[in-house]
Amino acid sequence: xxxxxxxxxxxxxxxxxxxxxxxxxxxxxxxxxxxxxxxxxxxxxxxxxxxxxxxxxxxxxxxxxxxxxxxxxxxxxxxxxxxxxxxxxxxxxxxxxxxxxxxxxxxxxxxxxxxxxxxxxxxxxxxxxxxxxxxxxxxxxxxxxxxxxxxxxxxxxxxxxxxxxxxxxxxxxxxxxxxxxxxxxxxxxxxxxxxxxxxxxxxxxxxxxxxxxxxxxxxxxxxxxxxxxxxxxxxxxxxxxxxxxxxxxxxxxxxxxxxxxxxxxxxxxxxxxxxxxxxxxxxxxxxxxxxxxxxxxxxxxxxxxxxxxxxxxxxxxxxxxxxxxxxxxxxxxxxxxxxxxxxxxxxxxxxxxxxxxxxxxxxxxx
Amino acid sequence: xxxxxxxxxxxxxxxxxxxxxxxxxxxxxxxxxxxxxxxxxxxxxxxxxxxxxxxxxxxxxxxxxxxxxxxxxxxxxxxxxxxxxxxxxxxxxxxxxxxxxxxxxxxxxxxxxxxxxxxxxxxxxxxxxxxxxxxxxxxxxxxxxxxxxxxxxxxxxxxxxxxxxxxxxxxxxxxxxxxxxxxxxxxxxxxxxxxxxxxxxxxxxxxxxxxxxxxxxxxxxxxxxxxxxxxxxxxxxxxxxxxxxxxxxxxxxxxxxxxxxxxxxxxxxxxxxxxxxxxxxxxxxxxxxxxxxxxxxxxxxxx
Numbered sequence: 001x002x003x004x005x006x007x008x009x010x011x012x013x014x015x016x017x018x019x020x021x022x023x024x025x026x027x028x029x030x031x032x033x034x035x036x037x038x039x040x041x042x043x044x045x046x047x048x049x050x051x052x053x054x055x056x057x058x059x060x061x062x063x064x065x066x067x068x069x070x071x072x073x074x075x076x077x078x079x080x081x082x083x084x085x086x087x088x089x090x091x092x093x094x095x096x097x098x099x100x101x102x103x104x105x106x107x108x109x110x111x112x113x114x115x116x117x118x119x120x121x122x123x124x125x126x127x128x129x130x131x132x133x134x135x136x137x138x139x140x141x142x143x144x145x146x147x148x149x150x151x152x153x154x155x156x157x158x159x160x161x162x163x164x165x166x167x168x169x170x171x172x173x174x175x176x177x178x179x180x181x182x183x184x185x186x187x188x189x190x191x192x193x194x195x196x197x198x199x200x201x202x203x204x205x206x207x208x209x210x211x212x213x214x215x216x217x218x219x220x221x222x223x224x225x226x227x228x229x230x231x232x233x234x235x236x237x238x239x240x241x242x243x244x245x246x247x248x249x250x251x252x253x254x255x256x257x258x259x260x261x262x263x264x265x266x267x268x269x270x271x272x273x274x275x276x277x278x279x280x281x282x283x284x285x286x287x288x289x290x291x292x293x294x295x296x297x298x299x300x301x302x303x304x305x306x307x308x309x310x311x312x313x314x315x316x317x318x319x320x321x322x323x324x325x326x327x328x329x330x331x332x333x334x335x336x337x338x339x340x341x342x343x344x345x346x347x348x349x350x351x352x353x354x355x356x357x358x359x360x361x362x363x364x365x366x
Numbered sequence: 367x368x369x370x371x372x373x374x375x376x377x378x379x380x381x382x383x384x385x386x387x388x389x390x391x392x393x394x395x396x397x398x399x400x401x402x403x404x405x406x407x408x409x410x411x412x413x414x415x416x417x418x419x420x421x422x423x424x425x426x427x428x429x430x431x432x433x434x435x436x437x438x439x440x441x442x443x444x445x446x447x448x449x450x451x452x453x454x455x456x457x458x459x460x461x462x463x464x465x466x467x468x469x470x471x472x473x474x475x476x477x478x479x480x481x482x483x484x485x486x487x488x489x490x491x492x493x494x495x496x497x498x499x500x501x502x503x504x505x506x507x508x509x510x511x512x513x514x515x516x517x518x519x520x521x522x523x524x525x526x527x528x529x530x531x532x533x534x535x536x537x538x539x540x541x542x543x544x545x546x547x548x549x550x551x552x553x554x555x556x557x558x559x560x561x562x563x564x565x566x567x568x569x570x571x572x573x574x575x576x577x578x579x580x581x582x583x584x585x586x587x588x589x590x591x592x593x594x595x596x597x598x599x600x601x602x603x604x605x606x607x608x609x610x611x612x613x614x615x616x617x618x619x620x621x622x623x624x625x626x627x628x629x630x631x632x633x634x635x636x637x638x639x640x641x642x643x644x645x646x647x648x649x650x651x652x653x654x655x656x657x658x659x660x661x662x663x664x665x666x667x668x669x
Binding site for chain 2: 281
């Protein structure tokens, strides 16, 4: 276990370093001119030159990279043009709102996806299975931003049963002191009950939007795991010993689904981070996605860089946690070849050896 | 599973002759059988044909000019004259949807095609050569894939500048790692096969073995992935345009249209955003059904 942990942590560090390099490359090496974009198309040559000077774009690439990494190590992501605050501070105060949304969406997706997936897997080829399969394909075919708009049209504009898509709470709601920068937690801590109710009601539609789209991969994984387990030798043995369906469901199917879901979580969460920019834009949700969208429309490079770096770091950290949890749950990884068993399930871990991977990744995306 | 379909299963179905006769209907029998066995193929294929036909007809002869501004007909609800209503500039939404469908389909196909070519070429070489070259390439691929592809494409597109060409480049760059990884893993399987050993034994060059023996046997999953990627690309390109990155108004690209209408939906003018979205859903649905079928076939072969 310790060897596995050390290697896995080393991998995470290497990946983080790689992420920094890639973010730097994308923003500094690609043949675009950030100064030109920031100054607008009509800037004269003098303004452009001054701006290039100010942004340090005339320095050699290596010097730029060194100062970039140096700033990063001091916890600085630069200053945002549009808000005037340090980007790191901006992102930290907005991250809790995005996490709120992600947690609520994952909860909805799990509550819908897992029971449907199990039902589909147990009734293979019958009606629940067809509903599940078609539902999964349909869920993967609906653009997130469009689904968000349709939900607003139905629940707000037509049926008037949800609050307006105007951020986390009503503009008139009392604002609790910001301990955690999560409105729900803050109002819970300070006992601002009406704000809490308001915040929860504003959370429903965006969480539903993200959750419904997220249901598709969860349903798919649950269904295939259930199919696999239901036709396994140990379930046949369990049936031979006359264990009840309920016992088999609890001991075999749910346990396997849970471990497999753990590995899907990394993919799903990355999807949430990528999708949050669309959903937050639609619902005016004040998380890092909306911040990034504002940065994009005002071509605020420091903010965009900070955002994508944050997403990369969150993703790597989450994968690290999932891998460690997986090792805790599954002794095959903890004790055996470690990486080899993991490789069969998910993305390969770094090692000098080459192991043949089956092309099972068709259709999964991050 | 594929082996079973050839074993006269037809004979048990509704008294149909198991062996097709030489007539035209007879030649179609295996196709019809496959369609009946796999509803996902039937639904996906039909949808794709319909969507493509609409896109082509809509591109050649849209009912109205998709760009013509008409101040007298602003934000009209759907009616006999304008089936999908009109937008805030009085442009006919139906015309814009059928015209924009072609744009999205074309861009989706271009992105998938480019990612397929670049990704499978690199995957073939890195998988076949192996060694430290493979180690380095795969490490880079792993790191690139730790960004959600949509956000990677977004950042690249913002840096390169907003236009149709750059959005294609950005999304392709974001997809190449997926293709590379997939091709490489099939190549690793194919590389150690007996026929490759045989080809090498009779003195075939490295390039010849790669191109004629490894690639054809490794390309299956990659092609399936490329099909699915048309759907991803339509999603991501229209999503970027929705955010104002990539293709710009007044283009009738579908994501641009959804964004145009988005500011009006809270006041009840839903048609402007909803119809372009339905076009996206139907197109991606077609691709995903076909991908589901291909995946089923692939798994059947492997099992």
